Amino acid sequence: MLSMYEIIRKKRDGLRLTEEEIRFVIKGYTKGRVPDYQMASLLMAMFIRGLDENESRVYTDAMLNSGQIIDLSDIPGIKVDKHSTGGVGDKVSIILAPIVAAAGVPVPMISGRGLGHTGGTLDKLESIPGFRVNLTIPEFKERLQKVGACLIGQTEEIVPADKKIYALRDVTATIESIPLICGSIMSKKIAEGIDALVLDIKTGSGAFMKEYEQSKELARQLIGIGEQFNKRTMAYITNMNQPLGNAVGNWLEIKECLDTLNGNGAEDLVEVTLTLAGTMIFLGEKADGIEDGIDKAREILRSGAAMDKFLEIVVAQNGDTHFLFHPDQYPKARYETEVKASTAGYLKQIDALKVGLAAVLLGAGRTRSEDEIDPKAGIIIHKKAPQKVEKDEVIMTLYTDNKQIIPEALKRLQDAIDYSETQPIPESLIFEFLDTSKA
Amino acid sequence: MLSMYEIIRKKRDGLRLTEEEIRFVIKGYTKGRVPDYQMASLLMAMFIRGLDENESRVYTDAMLNSGQIIDLSDIPGIKVDKHSTGGVGDKVSIILAPIVAAAGVPVPMISGRGLGHTGGTLDKLESIPGFRVNLTIPEFKERLQKVGACLIGQTEEIVPADKKIYALRDVTATIESIPLICGSIMSKKIAEGIDALVLDIKTGSGAFMKEYEQSKELARQLIGIGEQFNKRTMAYITNMNQPLGNAVGNWLEIKECLDTLNGNGAEDLVEVTLTLAGTMIFLGEKADGIEDGIDKAREILRSGAAMDKFLEIVVAQNGDTHFLFHPDQYPKARYETEVKASTAGYLKQIDALKVGLAAVLLGAGRTRSEDEIDPKAGIIIHKKAPQKVEKDEVIMTLYTDNKQIIPEALKRLQDAIDYSETQPIPESLIFEFLDTSKA
Numbered sequence: 001m002l003s004m005y006e007i008i009r010k011k012r013d014g015l016r017l018t019e020e021e022i023r024f025v026i027k028g029y030t031k032g033r034v035p036d037y038q039m040a041s042l043l044m045a046m047f048i049r050g051l052d053e054n055e056s057r058v059y060t061d062a063m064l065n066s067g068q069i070i071d072l073s074d075i076p077g078i079k080v081d082k083h084s085t086g087g088v089g090d091k092v093s094i095i096l097a098p099i100v101a102a103a104g105v106p107v108p109m110i111s112g113r114g115l116g117h118t119g120g121t122l123d124k125l126e127s128i129p130g131f132r133v134n135l136t137i138p139e140f141k142e143r144l145q146k147v148g149a150c151l152i153g154q155t156e157e158i159v160p161a162d163k164k165i166y167a168l169r170d171v172t173a174t175i176e177s178i179p180l181i182c183g184s185i186m187s188k189k190i191a192e193g194i195d196a197l198v199l200d201i202k203t204g205s206g207a208f209m210k211e212y213e214q215s216k217e218l219a220r221q222l223i224g225i226g227e228q229f230n231k232r233t234m235a236y237i238t239n240m241n242q243p244l245g246n247a248v249g250n251w252l253e254i255k256e257c258l259d260t261l262n263g264n265g266a267e268d269l270v271e272v273t274l275t276l277a278g279t280m281i282f283l284g285e286k287a288d289g290i291e292d293g294i295d296k297a298r299e300i301l302r303s304g305a306a307m308d309k310f311l312e313i314v315v316a317q318n319g320d321t322h323f324l325f326h327p328d329q330y331p332k333a334r335y336e337t338e339v340k341a342s343t344a345g346y347l348k349q350i351d352a353l354k355v356g357l358a359a360v361l362l363g364a365g366r367t368r369s370e371d372e373i374d375p376k377a378g379i380i381i382h383k384k385a386p387q388k389v390e391k392d393e394v395i396m397t398l399y400t401d402n403k404q405i406i407p408e409a410l411k412r413l414q415d416a417i418d419y420s421e422t423q424p425i426p427e428s429l430i431f432e433f434l435d436t437s438k439a
Numbered sequence: 440m441l442s443m444y445e446i447i448r449k450k451r452d453g454l455r456l457t458e459e460e461i462r463f464v465i466k467g468y469t470k471g472r473v474p475d476y477q478m479a480s481l482l483m484a485m486f487i488r489g490l491d492e493n494e495s496r497v498y499t500d501a502m503l504n505s506g507q508i509i510d511l512s513d514i515p516g517i518k519v520d521k522h523s524t525g526g527v528g529d530k531v532s533i534i535l536a537p538i539v540a541a542a543g544v545p546v547p548m549i550s551g552r553g554l555g556h557t558g559g560t561l562d563k564l565e566s567i568p569g570f571r572v573n574l575t576i577p578e579f580k581e582r583l584q585k586v587g588a589c590l591i592g593q594t595e596e597i598v599p600a601d602k603k604i605y606a607l608r609d610v611t612a613t614i615e616s617i618p619l620i621c622g623s624i625m626s627k628k629i630a631e632g633i634d635a636l637v638l639d640i641k642t643g644s645g646a647f648m649k650e651y652e653q654s655k656e657l658a659r660q661l662i663g664i665g666e667q668f669n670k671r672t673m674a675y676i677t678n679m680n681q682p683l684g685n686a687v688g689n690w691l692e693i694k695e696c697l698d699t700l701n702g703n704g705a706e707d708l709v710e711v712t713l714t715l716a717g718t719m720i721f722l723g724e725k726a727d728g729i730e731d732g733i734d735k736a737r738e739i740l741r742s743g744a745a746m747d748k749f750l751e752i753v754v755a756q757n758g759d760t761h762f763l764f765h766p767d768q769y770p771k772a773r774y775e776t777e778v779k780a781s782t783a784g785y786l787k788q789i790d791a792l793k794v795g796l797a798a799v800l801l802g803a804g805r806t807r808s809e810d811e812i813d814p815k816a817g818i819i820i821h822k823k824a825p826q827k828v829e830k831d832e833v834i835m836t837l838y839t840d841n842k843q844i845i846p847e848a849l850k851r852l853q854d855a856i857d858y859s860e861t862q863p864i865p866e867s868l869i870f871e872f873l874d875t876s877k878a
Contacts, residue, residue: 008612012486040476041611044483047451172480173447 004028004038011045019058026062030161036168043165043174051179056221057228059179063187066161070137072108072193075145079106080280083189084200085181085208085218086118088356089243089381091253092200092273093121093151095260095301098309099277101148102300103293105284108144108192109151110158114365114373117206117356119253122153123365127251127375131319143316151313158191176208178218186225196232196283198276199223203431204241206352212237212431219434227436234279237432238272242384243352245269249364249378249399255327261307268384268429274298275430333376333399337406341393345419347385350395354416355379358409362400374401379413386424443467443477450484458497465501469600475607482604482613490618495660496667498618502626505600509576511547511632514584518545519719522628523639524647524657525557527795528682528820530692531639531712532560532590534699534740537748538716540587541739542732544723547583547631548590549597553804553812556645556795558692561592562804566690566814570758582755590752598626615647617657625664635671635722637715638662642870643680645791651676651870658873666875673718676871677711681823682791684708688803688817688838694766700746707868713737714869772815772838776845780832784858786824789834793855794818797848801839813840818852825863 002024011017025042028034051059072079080100084090097107111121111133122133133153135143143150154163162184169175189197199222202208203215219235226233245266247256260269278287278294287293300306314321323330359365363374380397383389395417398409441463450456456464464481467473490498511518519539523529536546550560550572561572572592574582582589593602601623608614628636638661641647642654658674665672684705686695699708717726717733726732739745753760762769798804802813819836822828835852839845
């Protein structure tokens with residue numbers, strides 16, 4: 001008979017767990033038969049000792065099978081999703097989903113909420129009045145079939161094990177483990193019913209993984225699991241030292257998405273979005289290669305077809321399109337303050353982590369899961385590295401309803417800016433492309 | 440402000456915890472402010488990453504200060520206790536305490552119950568009708584002053600942190616950690632109000648620590664903590680491959696203690712007891728050296744003074760002495776079965792772990808903490824390595840009220856016996872003496 005004690009002891013001593021043991025743990029914990037303290041102890045042992053390739057596959061599979069796996073086989077086409085490990089100003093999903101759907105590739109997308117200093121697609125979409133992210137699985141499928149893309153939050157039926165385990169990892173300092181992250185991400189993505197997946201692994205100050213080698217290892221292991229489940233998986237490692245695009249904060253980012261869909265996107269945001277979208281179009285077999293996919297994505301964006309698809313998605317998910325046509329009529333934050341250059345020179349970097357934390361402070365994120373978000377709050381970045389600025393030139397503008405917090409936020413944003421006397425070498429935006437775990 | 444999350448994260452990453460952090464954890468957990476799952480996670484990180492010398496000292500001190508420290512300063516003399524890491528047939532405390540007390544050295548002894556395959560002094564003493572191990576601290580002090588020795592169980596007031604942490608370690612596979620063991624043992628010993636301590640670190644199959652190097656490391660670290668608290672501490676590493684003496688089981692062991700106190704002790708039991716007792720007498724400054732202490736202990740045993748003191752201790756703790764004078768009148772186990780040699784040859788070893796587990800099965804120990812113990816149950820060992828036996832010669836006799844379990848117990852005991860065609864080299868009984876952590 002299996003015993004949780006013996007399983008903890010094995011992993012504590014660096015031994016490999018059997019398939020039966022891993023399934024026993026995940027099922028037992030999900031059903032409430034394994035107490036939190038034993039699970040916490042095991043998670044720490046897993047964190048420190050790691051899981052090998054086979055353990056990691058079984059762990060993902062056990063998570064996946066803790067709930068329902070959406071069957072999308074009756075929807076024609078190769079279903080492709082994108083997953084980002086999260087960053088600051090990362091609104092790529094919202095622009096990319098309509099592009100890819102417009103190319104004829106169905107995009108079933110289950111997204112998350114803001115976490116720590118990183119924003120969440122669901123929070124951004126909910127800044128559009130009426131937009132429903134909490135659809136049931138039949139509602140989700142219906143819209144996916146009709147519109148070609150649907151963006152929702154995790155439901156009760158999808159990977160319930162992850163919800164419980166993630167909550168425990170969150171309070172026991174066991175989040176940043178590559179195999180545990182892999183299990184959490186891949187089980188949810190596979191449960192969506194996808195056929196293929198593109199990963200955007202962020203690296204740098206504002207990313208979850210700050211070290212390049214760690215980010216690459218995460219990419220490799222995520223791809224490895226995708227391969228084991230016969231889901232074609234490709235990954236990009238992208239730069240998250242600076243926020244992506246110019247807006248940080250929920251409605252501010254939706255506005256930036258509208259600008260981008262209207263052809264006025266920031267260069268970095270457009271480049272990342274088109275690269276990921278093009279790769280999805282290729283995986284969905286609507287292009288002859290990634291380059292061709294990117295060309296198609298660019299054309300869909302340019303032609304306005306992506307904007308049309310975006311409006312279609314919003315309407316299908318009960319969103320009110322009024323502010324999408326009249327963004328200037330959206331309620332304004334009560335306070336608006338400029339962050340000015342303290343010196344003349346080149347911008348060496350605007351630190352993504354510090355900007356993300358300042359945005360949370362302004363009301364754009366949560367410090368506890370029960371916190372309410374202010375959709376109007378956030379930061380617009382006017383100048384980024386490696387641009388040149390004059391002393392007192394406005395680099396950022398912050399928006400908030402909370403007057404008290406402004407001095408602290410200003411201090412943090414000033415602190416986020418790094419100057420250089422000489423012109424800095426621009427950093428790469430996309431560092432690496434991986435399409436097999438053996439790379 | 441201190442955060443449990445940050446403390447877990449630090450230890451997870453192999454960093455050193457500060458004094459403030461360790462005290463925050465122990466206090467917080469004892470007071471119920473730190474939840475079990477966070478403590479479990481930290482304990483696993485501590486288990487795998489370890490604690491350095493300073494962390495270990497602070498951990499012990501924080502445990503110690505979670506409760507009351509008994510003040511024995513009004514009792515004259517140097518108070519000396521002995522602690523054994525536990526074994527099978529280890530009834531040394533019950534013979535040693537009266538010897539040392541009879542030499543004029545006060546012995547304040549807080550003992551434990553049987554744990555797994557190892558027996559517990561309290562369970563053995565309680566096989567004497569009426570014997571009270573649950574004295575209050577004033578009652579304990581009063582008897583110590585009057586009689587010179589008192590043997591009780593842990594009270595609510597003494598190191599409450601250990602009780603709670605030990606229970607959690609017990610279900611999260613974090614018991615066998617040297618620094619955590621050190622904190623648990625030394626906090627309780629120091630809380631007794633001792634001035635000096637002799638440690639009996641068991642090593643081998645029936646011991647808690649089965650590897651010699653680990654046992655030695657435990658001895659070193661225990662002595663190190665003793666030194667840091669200015670408690671003179673000496674340690675012996677002794678053999679626990681075979682049970683100590685001939686009896687395993689609570690009343691059976693008390694009977695063996697009576698035989699030993701009457702001058703008819705088994706050679707191995709007498710040697711270990713006199714060595715530890717002699718060292719205590721030396722530490723208590725009633726002998727000029729350890730050898731002199733051992734000589735004095737031997738004389739006290741021979742003269743009957745130890746037996747007199749034992750009876751005095753029993754009476755002081757409300758025990759009924761009737762069966763001590765008439766051990767043959769003690770209730771008998773319902774079933775008595777012989778374990779015979781399956782072949783002729785030399786006994787190479789009678790495995791202590793297997794004997795201990797068989798004794799638990801017979802009713803002498805607990806598999807769950809709420810189990811009742813049968814004081815009559817156990818095993819008498821008639822022949823031990825390296826003795827010669829004929830085929831079918833009786834090697835052991837088992838005693839139990841549980842008929843059903845006999846076949847399984849017999850099987851395990853047969854399995855515990857290892858034969859050799861050639862005469863085996865006798866193993867050492869006392870491997871090593873350590874009196875400073877730098878050894």
